Amino acid sequence: EVQLVESGGGLVQPGGSLRLSCSTSGFTFSNYGMHWFRQAPGKGLEYVSAIIYNGGSTYYVDSVKGRFTISRDDSKSSLYLQMSGLRAEDTAVYYCVTGGGHYFEHWGQGTLVTVSS
């Protein structure tokens, strides 16, 4: 069974930093591209970042470019999102997501990031 478990969320002040982790199991992690999505309270889903299967390329939504860094450790089957310069509008549940094609079959339960003073 595929499992994705996010951690690292919490309350952080504006301008602060946070590192999200996603621990995975049940599939060959190194073969899959991985993604971070987010959902602000009462709002819709938003694509945040992606990293291809070998970590050779990364992608970011414009609003987080220069502030967020996605990375992966295939030896630990884990995905990370380093977030800095956090803003109130970054407040959201962050989901770790993967899938074999151009869709997303497996989702974690999400971790809540709250940016507030």
Added chain:
Amino acid sequence: QSALTQPRSVSGSPGQSVTISCTGTSSDVGGYNYVSWYQEHPGKAPKVMIYDVSKRPSGVPDRFSGSKSGNTASLTISGLQAEDEADYYCCSYAGTYTFVFGTGTKVTVL
């Protein structure tokens, strides 16, 4: 990337059919046959219901179907059931390993 446009809400009685539209541009919906649809119940992670415009993952009831014409994709739920009440989001590939979601539609079973 601008979010794809979905109606805010649709509703229907049990047994009826409802259709949710998802309008994008030639850079996303119209440019690729990679539209997927996600069902989200409160407090739960989204679940894929349709992928590659019209394909159904194993375990998804066949009352869920998808289609696309030009820059607009659609999700139809036939034979609406109480458990179908949820939020639904479309998602399209937009090139260079990026994706864009729709604004979301709340389906209410009357």
